[in-house]
Amino acid sequence: MSTAILVVITGANAWTLNDGSKHPTGYWASEFIHPHQVFTKAGFDITIATPGGVEPTVDQVSLSPAMNGDDQASIDAQRAYLAELGDKLASPVVLEKIDPADFDAVYVTGGHGPMEDLSVHDGIGRVVTTLLGDPNKVVGAVCHGVAALLPARAEDGSWPFAGRKLTSLTDEEENLVGLAPKAPWLLESRLRAAGGQFQGGAAFAPYVVVDGNLVTGQNPASAGPSAEALVEVLAGK
Template sequence: MKKILIVLTNVSHYANTHDATGLWLGEATEFAEEIQKAGYAIDYVSPKGGFVPLDPRSMKYVDDSIMKFYETTDFKKRALANSLSPQDVNPDDYSAIYYTGGHGVMWDFPNNPELQKIALSIYNHSGYITSVCHGVAGLLKIKDDNDNYLISGKKITGFTTAEEIIAGKKSVVPFLNRPVAKSHGATFVKKRAYSTFAIQDGHLITGQNPFSARAVAAKLIQALN
């Protein structure tokens, strides 16, 4: 059985500010917990490898399951302290790649050719590209072998403009997901702000916000089975 690759950010603050950001904890732990319960092994990668910062605001939304997973030695060591670098990853080992969120990903996910190459290789070998919340930023610029945007003609979702306004970050993020997705040919689907929502279109599975990580995992597990 092949593994699932989880992508995490290395960005610790909003650009041109001292405001802290990073991985939105539950988007990693909730997905990983469901995937492991289904019997799949997990690896963690980040654009630079090594240390992964946590978005401090995400710690306000932890529950018992998130905290329990967060406190495991495996998660702290392999995800937060020693995530893999892209060059350490063999795409052939994975059935799917999952892009987590947290605002930091908007700076180090979209323009990373190494991660794009890994994702496309997994996709081209009948694997799945998945994301949640801001993690959709990792999908926006992936191009297929014909130099077309992979999301073109696909239905996807991610953190919405309305949710960005509610979060108070619309003025500091480098772009908004929906306009970029639409400009690259995707149909951006959304539901009520901060409600659980995930959608699958072929081998792309995306979730709208932090409350959608388990929904993405459920769709992926169903697809793999």
């Protein structure tokens, strides 16, 4: 049997800032593409899901020259990859209807969108709680996608990720991109406050934390490496 992985993408196309304004966003292109490529190469059976089954919106900033080292070939390749997956991205599975028992792993992609929807979404909370509780399954997330761990709840109401080592986009990195002063809350700070054993690496450099069956990546550069780490962890099960 092939390994079944649930890839969760934000359904939000804007992030509500602390002044009430809407910051256009969505999912970060490379944080979906690179893991999808890794999971495809590993032969995984990939299911893409979003809240409500809405078609996800790619954050156009993630495809800008400034965010891709002025490498137009890379931008063109990313756009082509997304176009190739057009049908699957246009009709994702409804996250709320997912049965966690059907999957060996879940991986939550990033972009600022998860700060808007997945950070307060009971459906993803249920999925990550269930999979984390099975030592033979793996929970993975990258960058702002780690916000999807926040709504997880154990039966006693506690946060199942308390005491676990993890990472996400750091408060320093949010400051460097200029959005920290406008953010209603910061992910690293929220994860620490919830009881996560937060670990961070150098700004915008690849950094992955593996703690048992939990795999998290810090930023866009960590998307591919975190997906590869998830594949390795599952291979060891």
